[in-house]
Every structure is written in structure tokens, then in C-alpha cells.
Amino acid sequence: ELKVEQNPLFLSMQEGKNYTIYCNYSTTSDRLYWYRQDPGKSLESLFVLLSNGAVKQEGRLMASLDTKARLSTLHITAAVHDLSATYFCAVDEVASGAGSYQLTFGKGTKLSVIP
Amino acid sequence: KAGVTQTPRYLIKTRGQQVTLSCSPISGHRSVSWYQQTPGQGLQFLFEYFSETQRNKGNFPGRFSGRQFSNSRSEMNVSTLELGDSALYLCASSQGRLYEQYFGPGTRLTVT
Numbered sequence: 654e655l656k657v658e659q660n661p662l663f664l665s666m667q668e669g670k671n672y673t674i675y676c677n678y679s680t681t682s683d684r685l686y687w688y689r690q691d692p693g694k695s696l697e698s699l700f701v702l703l704s705n706g707a708v709k710q711e712g713r714l715m716a717s718l719d720t721k722a723r724l725s726t727l728h729i730t731a732a733v734h735d736l737s738a739t740y741f742c743a744v745d746e747v748a749s750g751a752g753s754y755q756l757t758f759g760k761g762t763k764l765s766v767i768p
Numbered sequence: 769k770a771g772v773t774q775t776p777r778y779l780i781k782t783r784g785q786q787v788t789l790s791c792s793p794i795s796g797h798r799s800v801s802w803y804q805q806t807p808g809q810g811l812q813f814l815f816e817y818f819s820e821t822q823r824n825k826g827n828f829p830g831r832f833s834g835r836q837f838s839n840s841r842s843e844m845n846v847s848t849l850e851l852g853d854s855a856l857y858l859c860a861s862s863q864g865r866l867y868e869q870y871f872g873p874g875t876r877l878t879v880t
Contacts (some may be wrong), residue, residue: 686868695858698868741811745865753823754865756801758811 655680655746659759667767669731674762676725676742683720684745686756687727689738696741699727732766739763770794772861772872780878786847789875793840793861800842801869802834805856814857817842818864846877854879 656679666672676685687699700709702718702725709716713736715728725742743756773792781787793800802814813826817836834844840861846853856876860869 684865688871695873696860696871698870701866701868703866743811747824747865753816753818755813755816755824755826756803756869757813758803760810 655682655744655757657742657744657757657759659740659742659762661762662760663763663765665765665767666729666732668733671731672729674727674729674740674742674764676727676744676759678723678725678742678744678757680723680744680746681720682744682746683718684754685718685725686743686745687716687725688741688743690741690761691738699740729764732764734766734768737764737766772859772870774857774859774872774875776875777873778876778878780880781849782880783849783851785849786845787849787877788843788845789857789859789877791842791844791859791861791872793842793859794870797861797863797870798840799862799864800836800840801860801862802842802844803858803860804828805858805874806854811858814844849879851879853877 658677685702688696700716705720707718713730718725739761741761743758745754775790799818801816816824820836831847836842856874858874859872862869
């Protein structure tokens with residue numbers, strides 16, 4: 654059974670600081686996704702990482718994937734209050750080459766950025 | 769481009785009843801996935817449909833079922849509702865496995 658572990662689960666940080674959220678998973682998947690969820694809202698796609706060594710950046714967020722270590726990171730640079738939300742990573746556990754997919758989500762990291 | 773729509777947005781049902789939720793994907797997206805989100809279990813995969821075929825099913829009892837129509841719209845049905853079925857049910861559409869999924873606003877189901 655695929656396990657996806659995020660840490661920390663709760664993160665309180667001051668504006669202007671940097672921090673990293675970690676996502677470890679137990680399978681050899683090379684497809685990992687990051688999502689953001691605001692309270693009471695649905696999920697917003699942030700990044701799709703499709704190969705070992707993939708790195709993507711959008712604004713103050715940067716995501717990377719190391720399939721050998723089964724680890725993805727979401728790095729936050731110079732946090733601002735607007736980044737306060739819950740961040741989820743999700744791993745596709747279906748074997749490569751198959752057309753279908755099935756995502757297993759981590760528990761989420763609730764980020765609070767304090768002014 | 770219109771986003772993923774889900775109806776209804778809120779629903780209150782009684783134990784033992786059944787419920788049908790609807791999802792309309794983004795135009796051109798043939799893959800539709802359903803997820804259940806609860807505070808205790810988090811986000812859990814229910815099933816994925818592509819061109820009217822269920823390709824994957826998560827670890828849920830047979831009371832949970834779904835289907836997809838030729839226009840890619842999808843429905844999920846839960847029969848014999850239990851209190852534990854209270855959750856936010858999210859639908860997501862995609863062009864396929866290598867593309868990002870776009871989530872709808874969700875249907876919040878409360879079972880009393």
C-alpha cells in the first residue's frame with residue numbers, strides 16, 4: 654500500500670522567512686503533484702512533477718522531485734501572508750505506461766504566515 | 769473556459785438514503801476523478817473514469833458507484849448512507865495522467 658507522508662503537518666512562519674515542506678512516499682512513482690487548498694475551498698493545482706530531478710517554480714514557491722530518494726520538496730521563499738493555506742502533495746501509484754492514474758494524497762501541511 | 773462544476777453544492781441526507789452527485793468537467797477533458805475529503809481520513813481516491821470506462825477504483829465499499837456519460841459528465845452514487853459518509857466530495861477533470869487535474873468546488877454531504 655502506497656504511503657505518502659508530509660512534514661511538518663503544521664507550520665507557522667513569519668513573513669519574509671524561508672521554509673521547506675517535505676513529501677516522502679513509499680513507491681517508485683515518478684509522478685508527483687502539489688496542490689493548495691484555502692479554508693472552505695477546493696484544491697488548486699500548483700505543480701506537476703513528471704521526472705526525476707524535475708524542478709518547477711512559480712512566484713515564491715519552488716517544487717522539486719527526487720525519485721531515487723522518493724522525496725519531493727516545496728520550498729517557500731520570503732513568505733507572505735497570502736501563502737497561508739494547506740498544501741498537499743499527491744503521488745500517482747499507477748505504473749508507468751498505463752493510461753489511467755490514481756492519486757494518493759498526503760495529510761497536508763497547514764501553513765500560517767504571520768505578518 | 770468554464771471550470772469544473774459540481775451539483776449540488778450542499779446536501780443533507782438521512783442514514784439509509786441514497787444520493788447522487790454530479791460533475792461536469794472542463795470542455796475537452798475526458799478523464800474525471802472523484803475524491804472524498806474528511807478531517808479524519810484526508811483526501812481519498814474514489815474512482816477515475818475515461819471515455820465512459822471506470823479505469824481505477826479506490827478502497828471504498830460497493831455502496832459507492834459512479835458512471836460517466838458520452839459527454840464526459842460524471843455522476844457518483846452512494847447508497848444506504850452512513851454517518852461516516854459525511855464529507856466533501858471533490859471531482860477533478862484532466863486531459864490525462866500527465867496533465868494537471870482541475871478540481872471542482874465540491875459537494876458537501878451531511879448525513880444525519
